[in-house]
Amino acid sequence: MSFKIGSIPHPSRNGSINSTQSSTKSQSPENVQVAVRCRPMSASEARGQREVCWDIDTTLNSIVIAEGFERQNRARHKYRYDRVLYGSDNFRIYDDNVAKLVNSTMEGYNGTVFAYGQTASGKTYPITGTHNEPGVIPRAVNDVFEYIKANSTREFLLRVSYLEIYNEAIHDLLSPGTQDLKIHEDKQRGVYVSPLKEEVLTNAKQALKVIQKGEENRHVSTTNYNLHSSRSHTIFRMIIESKEREPNASTQTHRDRSTASNAKSTIRISQLNLIDLAGSEKATTNLDRQKEGAFINKSLLTLGTVISKLTDSKGASHIPFRDSKLTRILQPSLSGNARVAVICTISPVMTSMEESMNTLKFAERVKLVVTSAKTNEILDDKALLQQYRTEISSLKAKLEAGNDLLAQQQMAQEDIMQAEKRKRCFYYSTKDKCATWSLFVQP
Numbered sequence: 001m002s003f004k005i006g007s008i009p010h011p012s013r014n015g016s017i018n019s020t021q022s023s024t025k026s027q028s029p030e031n032v033q034v035a036v037r038c039r040p041m042s043a044s045e046a047r048g049q050r051e052v053c054w055d056i057d058t059t060l061n062s063i064v065i066a067e068g069f070e071r072q073n074r075a076r077h078k079y080r081y082d083r084v085l086y087g088s089d090n091f092r093i094y095d096d097n098v099a100k101l102v103n104s105t106m107e108g109y110n111g112t113v114f115a116y117g118q119t120a121s122g123k124t125y126p127i128t129g130t131h132n133e134p135g136v137i138p139r140a141v142n143d144v145f146e147y148i149k150a151n152s153t154r155e156f157l158l159r160v161s162y163l164e165i166y167n168e169a170i171h172d173l174l175s176p177g178t179q180d181l182k183i184h185e186d187k188q189r190g191v192y193v194s195p196l197k198e199e200v201l202t203n204a205k206q207a208l209k210v211i212q213k214g215e216e217n218r219h220v221s222t223t224n225y226n227l228h229s230s231r232s233h234t235i236f237r238m239i240i241e242s243k244e245r246e247p248n249a250s251t252q253t254h255r256d257r258s259t260a261s262n263a264k265s266t267i268r269i270s271q272l273n274l275i276d277l278a279g280s281e282k283a284t285t286n287l288d289r290q291k292e293g294a295f296i297n298k299s300l301l302t303l304g305t306v307i308s309k310l311t312d313s314k315g316a317s318h319i320p321f322r323d324s325k326l327t328r329i330l331q332p333s334l335s336g337n338a339r340v341a342v343i344c345t346i347s348p349v350m351t352s353m354e355e356s357m358n359t360l361k362f363a364e365r366v367k368l369v370v371t372s373a374k375t376n377e378i379l380d381d382k383a384l385l386q387q388y389r390t391e392i393s394s395l396k397a398k399l400e401a402g403n404d405l406l407a408q409q410q411m412a413q414e415d416i417m418q419a420e421k422r423k424r425c426f427y428y429s430t431k432d433k434c435a436t437w438s439l440f441v442q443p
């Protein structure tokens, strides 16, 4: 894999991130964004088949089996998605289907992007990309740092992890050799994998090094269909924390300080999951590939079942998220609190028609999944402390105001007593001509 963040070409098409801060706390329910892309033929495919077996309309975003390629009795059903593309342009796929989602993760919403399709259909290509056509991961990392640059009133903390699910076992790609990674769930953290190494990111260049390190540790093999076939599902996760930056203390008024302490009392936390699924494969004679294929097919089948049940209009009973590690990890995204974008990839050749049709049907079903992302805000300890401080000083002020009132009442009481004494003194001094009492008469 070779890509460089600093040298992403086509600057005019770069920078699609909108830096405005959203004031909404919850997005209205929305369907999963689905893009379908048919890759161009490879040189060897082009030798066996002259034309692409799909009729693709990139304006109407529809796809149908091309005339002359339909099989007997197969109706030429036209499929429509949010975006239907042909070719190698990774910029368009990112700008149209992913950039907005990445932007919203910077504003506190969770986001998940995954690529789905048979082996060698071109899933890794849009996710990691090439030097000239960088994929979702390098573009997202680039946009995250661009967003941070454009939003100087907030400070950000970025952490990444990179894992793969190979033969139903979870491996840490950033810490190879770590054994026995398990999926856990608790109220605070939701579903998470542990022990999993997290690297703190400080700049885009370092982020790409981390990704490259992870890529090198991924399980890749040569299959009948792909020279560098990914034999595992990978999940690249970025955790984004942000809070209002504290203004310069020396230039603040007391009022500024108390407003600032309220504003910085919350921290936004969101996750960006970028997932490259392993591809389903037809039977092979290689025993290792057979074993891998069985695990891959089973987890993709579970993903299909989960999607079907989530979109079952009768209201699904049990959704089998726990039947595979992949669906278990994807559970929080698919069941609600995340924006989700799916890139479905198909091959241009007739020999893969059956698998491509299955991918198109999957794309149709996943399009029906509805999610409703919310901003995730928490109070941090420091902010909590700050809140307590503000509360204590307000109580003190109230107490002081109360004390003043008490003091005023005491003084009034004393004034009354003095007046009483003066009255009595005046009475004594006039009646008994008592010099001693006359002292009280004088002010």
Ligand SMILES: Nc1ncnc2c1ncn2[C@@H]1O[C@H](COP(=O)(O)OP(=O)(O)OP(=O)(O)O)[C@@H](O)[C@H]1O
Pocket (backbone or CB within 6 Å): 038, 039, 040, 087, 088, 089, 117, 118, 119, 120, 121, 122, 123, 124, 125, 126, 226, 228, 229, 230, 231, 277, 278, 279, 280, 345
């Ligand atoms: N849109 C595309 N334009 C040009 N080349 C592509 C495109 N998509 C894929 N390719 C090329 O096709 C081959 C297979 O692609 P890729 O590895 O992305 O497939 P995959 O679906 O991830 O396969 P697997 O599931 O086996 O890992 C690669 O050589 C890749 O460079």
